[in-house]
Amino acid sequence: MAPDPTSTSGSVRIGNASGFYGDRLTAVHEMLDGGQLDYLTGDYLAELTMLILGKDRMKDPSRGYAKTFLRQMETSLGLAVEKGVQVVVNAGGLNPHGLAVALRELAQQLGVDAHIAFVNGDDLAPRAAELGLGTPITANAYLGGFGIKAALDRGADVVVTGRVTDASLTVGAAAAAFGWGYDGLDAIAGAVVAGHVIECGTQATGGNYSFFSEIPMDRPLGFPIAEVASDGSSIITKHDDTGGAVSVGTVTAQLLYEVQGPRYYNPDATALLDTIALAQAGPDRVAITGVRGEAPPRDLKVSLNHLAGVRNEVDVVITGLDVEAKAALFQTQFEAALPSRPAELTWELSRLDRADADTQEQASAVLRCVARDPDPKVVGRPFSATAVELALASFPGFTMTSPPGNGAPYGVFEPGYVDAGLVEHRVNQPDGVSVLIEPSPLRTEPGRDHSVPDSGPVDDWGPTRRAPLGEIVGARSGDKGGSANIGVWTKGRAEFTWLDQILTVDNLKDLLPEVADLTVHRYRLPQMNALNFVIEGVLGRGVAENVRFDPQAKGLGEWLRSRVVDIPEQFAR
Incomplete structure (x- = not known):
């Protein structure tokens, strides 16, 4: 029997209070004070952030972490410990040990009995040449969530990491809550998907949303919460009495953000995005069920940043x-x-x-x-x-x-890859014990996604009218190194069938002439009424090179929505 998508029995509430380094400073306290949580995560890192922190560390070796998190803990550490909320953040950046030391000093100053752990081993810069990664100023492997799990299992109140995947913050918390092992691929994949939804903060509650007029924005948007169950299914929600909204649309938009094909690779499991089922489970509650997982890839992705000039x-x-x-x-x-x-x-x-x-x-x-x-x-x-x-x-x-x-x-920025077995994923427990985390024994050569240029013949949709594509199509776009993705979706099945037929790679290039000479991949995600396009090289060598006035491709999807096409009159709103 399928789980009841409105049930919260046996689930844990994992909140998120940061989508990037510079997000709303008060969000940590708001999330802790606004309602019940079991875990609170925070994502502070991006490809560009690693370069910024790398420059900080070159100036002062004691730096290299997100200093704003330390400021947030000045007013929130005691509250988190008092409420029994375990905090998991990647704010350690290039120096998780340094941030952990600063947090311990802060706890002592505040008189708070807080147990601090940190995860490291992701920093490969000293071994970059040996590992065939060249001579970058930063080289950080994307680690999984089981180092976080080990720290939480040992009773850490705060776990600080370096470069883990964004979704690993949620995976680690859920794995600790339910005692998952590496063999629970479907459950882990479900947590990966939930983590991907909440990792960018208020983008899941109506921020940067194509149909923004539908979103209550009369007050600051609430940050998202994933109620994760033991089988990996989840409900995305937010605290009561906060701004924004959680709908199938807002969750779909975030699921399409900065992804490529249907396989979403993570160090602990590969989540199959084309297996996701979404359903509105009540006001500001969206159920995510049916997620299937595959074995994770043998190699870890490595974030490499070079000074170019x-x-x-x-x-x-x-x-x-x-x-x-x-x-x-x-x-x-x-x-x-x-x-x-x-x-x-x-x-x-x-x-x-x-x-x-x-x-x-x-x-x-x-x-x-x-x-x-x-x-x-x-x-x-x-x-x-x-x-x-x-x-x-x-x-x-x-x-x-x-x-x-x-x-x-x-x-x-450029991506690199290294065998996970060559990376010393290590957790430093609150009691000082250092534990090496072995990679998943299920690792294998990853399955490959194949792009689909089009879906075949186009049906007769009857009379049409000239109108912007965005009247019936939502979009979310973002950067993936030097490439960019545009995820597009519709609210109805008939609209998706039409979109799937007419929005081919060639048609996309006609609508966006700036990408006409570039390689474009097209992927189908029909369970979400969505298509995803990956445009190679549109951002040069990445956001820091700043080759476009929109260097992170945030507006690329909205440009596509503004283009005028022949829309069937039956879809008139």
Whole structure:
């Protein structure tokens, strides 16, 4: 018999209070004070965050962790211990030991008897060359959740980790609650899915949601909670009397965020996203059932960040008539006057202007020149000075958005892979005992997902009307290294059948001409009425390289929704 999707019997409540380094500072206290929890997680790390923390550590070896979490614990550590809520965060970043020491000192200052554990072993930078990973400034393996489980089993009040997968925070908590072993693949996969839903905080409760007018936003959005059962099924919800909403739509949107094919690889199990069943189980309650799991991959993914050089930028405002001719004049003058040509020099003219505009800003376009070079002298002061020197010698109305600077170092991200057996996944218990966590014995060569260019013939859907795709289609997009994904979904089955037929790879490229020359993969997730597209190389070498004005591809899906297509009249709303 299938579990009752509205039941909470035998489940544990795992909340999340952070989706990134810089999220709402008060959220930890709000989650602890707002209702019952068994565990509270917090995700502070992203690919770009690891680079930022790497730069911090280069300046001061004692740094490298998310300092905001320490500030949050100043007002919340005592409350967590008092309420018996075990806290699990990846705020340790590149220095989980340093954060654990700081937390122990804080607990002593506060007079709180808190047991602190930390998980490390993910930092492979000292062994990078030996492991065939080159010479990055940071190299961190994505660890699983069983080190967290071991710390919680030993009675830790707070578990600080380095680079675990985002979902591992939830996996570790659930595995500790139910005593799971590596052989419970379906249960672990269910926790992976629940963890993926809550890892980005309020994106699961209506944040960044395509149909945002449906979401109550008259107060700060509540952070999400996963009520995870012993079989891995879960209900996504939030505390009562908080803003936002939890619906099948908000959960679907988050499930599509930064994923690739139907297989969602994690160190403890591979979750099959095309097995997920979602159902509204009450107000602000969405049940996730049916998740199946496969053995995890043999290798762990490794986050590699390299310093690539220095980047500088000039933004020139062009107003009124002859915009393209003015832009061409400045580009010719500027490139001719540069003392040295940078290794990379790109130009982008953003035509934000309109004819016969009522305001000067509406009559203006922006010409952006971006330079990158390993040598800071090439893209530093000489580059900026060249732009300034043309101020009185170029097109009429010349101005810049701000004076150009001297440039700043930038890094690039790339994924690496290493056999999990070569990584010393280690948990340092509150009593000082250090325990090595063996990887899953079920590890195997991962199954491969195959993209589907289209779904075959297109049915006759009757009369159509020209309208934006987003009238009936939601989208969520994000970065995956240098690639980006766009997940699209519909609220109804008939709308999905139509979308599945018409939104092919070729059609997507027609609608988004900027990706026409790139490799695009198309994956089907019919149980969620969803498609997922992965666009290779659209972000260059990742967010830090900043090759697009939207370097994390957050708006790519909304651009797609704005494109006008022929929508069957039967779907009129």
